[in-house]
Structure formats: structure tokens, C-alpha cells
Amino acid sequence: MVSVEKVxxxxxxxxxxxxxxxxxxxxxxxxxxxxxxxxxxCHRSVKPAPPSETVSKEHAMRFPFIGSAVLLSLFLLFKFxxxxxxxTVLTLYFFVLGILALSATILPTIELLLPTAWNENMSTWHxxxxxxxxxxxxxxxxxxxxxxxxxxxxxxxxxxxxANNTLGLAFSIQGIEMLSLGSFKIGAILLAGLFVYDIFWxxxxxxxxxxxxxxxxPIKLIFPTGDAARPFSMLGLGDIVIPGIxxxxxxxxxxxxxHKKTYFYSAFAGYCAGLLVTILIMNWFQTAQPALLYIVPxxxxxxxxxxxxxxxxxxxxxxxxxxxxxxxxxxHSSSEGTEVNMKSKTKKSD
Numbered sequence: 275m276v277s278v279e280k281v282x283x284x285x286x287x288x289x290x291x292x293x294x295x296x297x298x299x300x301x302x303x304x305x306x307x308x309x310x311x312x313x314x315x316c317h318r319s320v321k322p323a324p325p326s327e328t329v330s331k332e333h334a335m336r337f338p339f340i341g342s343a344v345l346l347s348l349f350l351l352f353k354f355x356x357x358x359x360x361x362t363v364l365t366l367y368f369f370v371l372g373i374l375a376l377s378a379t380i381l382p383t384i385e386l387l388l389p390t391a392w393n394e395n396m397s398t399w400h401x402x403x404x405x406x407x408x409x410x411x412x413x414x415x416x417x418x419x420x421x422x423x424x425x426x427x428x429x430x431x432x433x434x435x436x437a438n439n440t441l442g443l444a445f446s447i448q449g450i451e452m453l454s455l456g457s458f459k460i461g462a463i464l465l466a467g468l469f470v471y472d473i474f475w476x477x478x479x480x481x482x483x484x485x486x487x488x489x490x491x492p493i494k495l496i497f498p499t500g501d502a503a504r505p506f507s508m509l510g511l512g513d514i515v516i517p518g519i520x521x522x523x524x525x526x527x528x529x530x531x532x533h534k535k536t537y538f539y540s541a542f543a544g545y546c547a548g549l550l551v552t553i554l555i556m557n558w559f560q561t562a563q564p565a566l567l568y569i570v571p572x573x574x575x576x577x578x579x580x581x582x583x584x585x586x587x588x589x590x591x592x593x594x595x596x597x598x599x600x601x602x603x604x605x606h607s608s609s610e611g612t613e614v615n616m617k618s619k620t621k622k623s624d
Contacts (some may be wrong), residue, residue: 317452
């Protein structure tokens, strides 16, 4: 049986390649690409154990300030230093990150084609002159790194929009798959902080737009418009990953209680609606818009209304993924067809 995640992956690949052969509305492309990416990342985040990296309350509260410092630093660097020099350094940095992200993204497919021993047996490589530093990997991971490296070489040489988007999508999927907010309270703190962050840097300063246009690296998706005056539309990866990890938490919340993906669909519908509103207002005013201004209220609002309707606000707020150690609740992921044991502070409800 073909999983919904695989169907979504094929659809995303086709949508990414489509502008090479046919004219695709950039507005439709932005919405469909971002929504498919969130959908895939959410389903890939469903594993026997929670995602490896958890955002703490302190990190969530500091994130907008750290992001502001980084953004302002980049703005000043582009203003006072040659753009080519900065982008060359950034290209080398993202070349390495791109290999890792792309390899991890295609690894599940690679593992299906290789012997089981290649997927399970670990090899160790000791870095010369660094005796205490070693890297563990499987033969499957090493194999996946070959097309990842070749693709990144093409990206560095050509800087084609398709190469940029492919790496950007890999970063987004891996971010949603690997990061956990831990609880909806922490998620609300993070989204609220970045909600204000996005509004301030887009509406009240030229910093965000200036950096986005100057930054020649896969931190944004770019979509051909066919308009010579405005050849590309852009969407920052943060507008995908940040709401995406919140939507992914809703999916794992559903599965931890042995329920169907009811709250996931509410949060996901909120993301799609928020992105649609962003595009409509951007086209209406013909100016850049802070996407989180519309996405955050929609994602949180849709989920909150659904929980209030079911009388389960308390269960939602008490959910803490950090204590998910594999208890009595067994969830079935429709995307993978595998059992996932997860334990939460919430109780099963009828």
C-alpha cells in the first residue's frame, strides 16, 4: 500500500520540476510547495522516539532576539562588505550543510534499495589529528552522500533556482522532522515571539527584505513568475519550518492518544489558510508581507477552536512530549503503516 507521505513526496517532486517544462502560477506554486513540504516533514517526524532536538522554554523565548541579532548582523555585513565575498563564504557553508540535509532526506529511499546489513552495521572514521573525534555512519548513509555531494556541486556551479529550492526543501523537511517543541505551551511562546519578530523586521525596517534579496543561499524558496519586472517570488524557510514543527507536534499528539489525525488536520488547515491569506494580501498590496503575521494566528486559531469544540483544551496544554518514553498508548501512523509507542501526560478519551 502506497503511503500518503510517498504520494505527497512524488507530488512535491513533480511540482518542483514543472516550471522547467510548463508555466505554473507562482502563487499556486508557493502555496502547494510549502503545504506539501509541511505535510511530508510532519509525517517523517513520527518515529518510535520523539525528534532528537527539543526546543526548551528558554530557547523559545530567546529565539526572536537571537534571530534579530543574526539578521541585523547580516544586514550590516552586506552593507559594508562586498556581497560576493559574503556569498562565497555562505556558499561553502551551505555546500556542507546541503550534502548532509539532502543525504538524510533521500536516505529512506536509498535504504530500500540496499542490503539490510548496509542499513544497520555502523562504521567508524577517526578524523586525522583529532584523536577524540570520530564519525559513525552506515554504508547506506555513505551511499546517500554521493548523490547529495554531486547535487551540491551542481548548486555551487550553477546556482540554478531548482538547485536552490531542492536544498531549501531538504532543509525544511529535515528541520520539521528533527525538531520538537516539546509542548504546545512552548510552541505558542515561540510562534508568538516570531510573530512579533516578523512584523517588526518586515513592516518597520528594510532589513528583512534587503537581506533576503542579497542572501545568495538556500534559506528561501524562489519561484519563477514569468514576469520580467519581477522574475521570482520568494518564501523564507522559516515560514515553513517554524509553523511546521508546531503542526508536526499536533500530529504526534493525535497519535500518542491512539486517535485519528484530527488535530493535525486542523493545524495543517490553519497553515494552508494562513499561507493563502499571505499570498492574497501580498498581491493586493503588491508589497512583501510577513507570512507569520497570517500563518501564526491561523495555525493556533484553527487548533484552539477545534480543541475548545471538543472540550480538550486541558489535555492539549498538559501534553509534554519530553516524557514520551513508550508506554501503553500505541499509535498507528497511516503514512508508514508502523506502530509507534508514545506516552504522554494526557489520558485516553473516548
